[in-house]
Amino acid sequence: xxxxxxxxxxxxxxxxxxxxxxxxxxxxxxxxxxxxxxxxxxxxxxxxxxxxxxxxxxxxxxxxxxxxxxxxxxxxxxxxxxxxxxxxxxxxxxxxxxxxxxxxxxxxxxxxxxxxxxxxxxxxxxxxxxxxxxxxxxxxxxxxxxxxxxxxxxxxxxxxxxxxxxxxxxxxxxxxxxxxxxxxxxxxxxxxxxxxxxxxxxxxxxxxxxxxxxxxxxxxxxxxxxxxxxxxx
Numbered sequence: 001x002x003x004x005x006x007x008x009x010x011x012x013x014x015x016x017x018x019x020x021x022x023x024x025x026x027x028x029x030x031x032x033x034x035x036x037x038x039x040x041x042x043x044x045x046x047x048x049x050x051x052x053x054x055x056x057x058x059x060x061x062x063x064x065x066x067x068x069x070x071x072x073x074x075x076x077x078x079x080x081x082x083x084x085x086x087x088x089x090x091x092x093x094x095x096x097x098x099x100x101x102x103x104x105x106x107x108x109x110x111x112x113x114x115x116x117x118x119x120x121x122x123x124x125x126x127x128x129x130x131x132x133x134x135x136x137x138x139x140x141x142x143x144x145x146x147x148x149x150x151x152x153x154x155x156x157x158x159x160x161x162x163x164x165x166x167x168x169x170x171x172x173x174x175x176x177x178x179x180x181x182x183x184x185x186x187x188x189x190x191x192x193x194x195x196x197x198x199x200x201x202x203x204x205x206x207x208x209x210x211x212x213x214x215x216x217x218x219x220x221x222x223x224x225x226x227x228x229x230x231x232x233x
Contacts, residue, residue, distance in 0.1 A: 017209065018207050018208065018209045019207075019208055019209075019210070020206050020207060020208075021174075021205050021206070021208050021218070022205065022206050023220060023221050023222065024174065024218055024219065024220055024221055025172045025173065025174040025218075025219055025220075025221045026152060026153075026172065026173045026174070026216055026217070026218060027171075027172050027216065027217040027218075027219050028152075028153050028168075028169050028170050028171060028172070028173070028215075028216055029170070029215060029217065030170070030214070030215045031060075031165060031168055031170050032165050032168065032214065033154065033163040033164060033165040033168060034154075034163070034213060034214040035153050035154075035168065035213065035214040035215050035216050036151050036152060036153035036154040036163070036212075036213050036214065036216065037151070037152040037153055037210050037211070037212050037213075037216055038149070038150065038151055038210060038211045038213070039150040039151075039152065039176070039203055039208065039209070039210050040150075040209040040210060040211065041148060041150065041178075041202050041203055041209075043148070043180065043202050044147055045145055045146070045147075046071075046144050046145065046146070046148050046180060046202065049116070049117060049118040049119055049120065049180070049181055049182045050078060050116070050117050050144060050178070050179070050180060050182075050202075051114065051115070051116045051117075051178065051179040051181065051182050051183045052067055052078065052080070052114070052115050052116075052176075052177070052178045052179075052203075053112070053113070053114040053115075053127075053175075053176070053177050053178075053183075053188070053191055053200075054066070054067065054112075054113055054173055054174070054175060054176040054177070055110050055111065055112050055113075055173065055174045055175045056110070056111055056113060056169075056171060056172065056173050056174075057108070057109065057110050057111070057171050057172040057173075058107065058108075058169065058170060058171030058172075059107040059108045059171065060107075060169075060170050060171065061084060061107070062084050062166065063081065063082060063083060063084050063085070063166065063167050064081070064082050064084075064155075064167055064168065064169045064170075065079065065080070065081050065082075065151075065153075065154060065155035065167050065168070065169055066080040066081065066082065066113060066169065066173075067079065067080040067115075067150075067152065067176075068150070068151045068152075068154065068155045068156045069148050069149065069150045069151075070148070070149045070151075070156045070158070070159045070160065071144065071145070071146035071147065071148055071149070071159065072146050072147070072159055073146060074094045074095050074144075075095075075156050075157055075158055075159060075162065076092040076094070076095050076156070077092075077093075077094055077095075077144050077146075077148065078092070078093060078094075078115075078117070078144060078148075079091070079092035079155065079156075080092075080113065080115055081155065081167075082105065083099070086099070086101075087101070087103075087105075088100060088101045088103070089103055089105070089113070089126055089128070091115050091117070091124050091126060091138075093117050093124055093138040093140055093144075094138075094140045094144060096138045096139060096140055098124045098136040098137075098138055099136075100126040100128070100133045100134075100136075103126075103128050103133075104128075104129075105128075111128065111129055112127075112128070112129050112130060112191065112192045113126070113127070113128060114126070114127035114128075114183070114188050114191070115127075116182045116183065117138060117182075118182050119140070119143040119144075122137050122138055122139060122140065123135045123136070123137060123138070124136050124137075124138045127188050127192075129192065130188065130189055130192035130193070132185070150178075150203070152169070152173055152176070153168060153169045153216060154167070154168055154169070155167040155168075172219075174205075174221055175191070175205050176203055176205050176208070177191075177199060177200030177203055177204060177205055178200045178202040178203035179198075179200050179201055179202060180201060180202055183198075
């Protein structure tokens with residue numbers, strides 16, 4: 001029994017080790033309220049401004065979370081959420097919602113989604129496939145502080161929990177980065193074009209510490225893309 005506990009502890013430690021995920025993707029193949037990836041950051045106090053960026057691929061036609069960060073005081077400290085009913089991308093900053101409309105969020109193709117918020121001005125903005133949206137005002141009184149719980153694949157209604165399968169993500173995610181400052185438009189364009197850019201200092205896809213729960217796979221992005229394009233390997 002002791003040997004089994006030691007083995008389980010070693011497996012858990014390996015799952016949460018720092019890995020370079022360059023050229024890889026998280027694949028979420030099941031629809032439930034369990035499959036998720038927790039992203040672990042060394043930042044114990046995350047202060048705004050904040051910038052988060054990723055690539056996602058899905059064909060689901062319902063509400064779903066693309067990025068969920070909670071703190072002890074706010075389940076939706078920083079949430080990116082697709083609202084299927086109104087066909088808009090919602091950005092929640094400390095519980096305050098900003099809606100971005102008119103996005104060509106097509107199924108079965110990769111999309112680059114970047115969200116920025118500056119606590120000094122209160123302005124939040126979405127960059128969708130390299131194109132900026134309007135800038136909206138998120139009326140919050142302070143910066144985001146507290147130890148963050150960051151989840152991909154599920155949306156948190158409580159700190160680290162409260163998942164709902166009807167809001168779960170099914171598809172692929174890759175190249176997730178997060179900064180505690182707002183990127184310049186040139187840096188965002190470089191990311192979209194897959195050129196050289198400064199990796200995230202809160203979350204860095206090239207040095208990512210994470211823990212997988214339930215059925216989530218780490219796959220080479222080249223293999224995933226080839227399968228999507230019906231290539232012969």
